[in-house]
């Protein structure tokens with residue numbers, strides 16, 4: 001497999017081939033995921049929860065993600081690497097430029113930001129300055145205090161319409177990839193069909209162009225409760241390499257997630 005680029009992911013969407021993605025935080029797992037053929041690795045701000053043991057992602061700093069991006073970069077040779085922009089590190093376009101530069105120089109190929117409408121100028125500004133951007137809509141964990149908990153989003157039709165509209169605007173502003181988290185499967189399907197860029201889901205059903213999981217959830221060792229949309233691939237296989245191979249296979253064959261891992 002040659003190096004995964006954003007154009008390759010775009011071609012995969014066009015060909016109807018599913019994209020496999022997972023979070024990674026260190027060089028050893030990065031190498032294992034990369035060699036298994038994982039298409040995308042995200043240095044998620046989930047590292048606050050799974051590495052640092054905090055109850056949400058808000059305390060994570062740009063230096064934390066920068067450090068772990070360097071670690072992941074050292075283990076990767078093929079996968080596309082996304083650095084997650086932590087809470088309040090992209091509150092203004094200027095802040096976003098300086099902080100995105102840190103992640104790109106640490107080895108990311110793309111940065112990810114959570115939110116809709118308010119981010120349009122930031123996104124177009126980043127892309128103009130040569131930083132590819134991944135969007136993130138639905139249950140955006142940095143907004144947990146606004147949502148009043150980690151709750152499925154887009155269940156009523158007004159909210160569903162809003163998420164779809166935001167996705168279209170983000171695409172127009174220049175995002176080249178979109179993560180949809182914890183929304184009903186039929187809404188995620190609609191958005192994936194409406195957008196020309198690839199859409200990666202987590203707790204968003206099987207109709208997105210790809211899937212991502214927090215690596216700890218995928219091997220059943222999460223610090224907090226394992227979410228409903230995840231699956232313990234390690235329990236099914238008995239060793240990490242086989243667990244990751246199974247995860248990639250289930251995603252690319254369209255067998256994961258099934259109904260039991262999706263929301264209605």
Ligand code: KIV
Pocket residue numbers: 023042043044045046047084179181202212213214
């Ligand atoms: O931080 C993270 O791990 C994420 C994924 C769950 C998409 O944003």
Ligand code: NA
Pocket residue numbers: 044045046057084141
């Ligand atoms: Na995140």
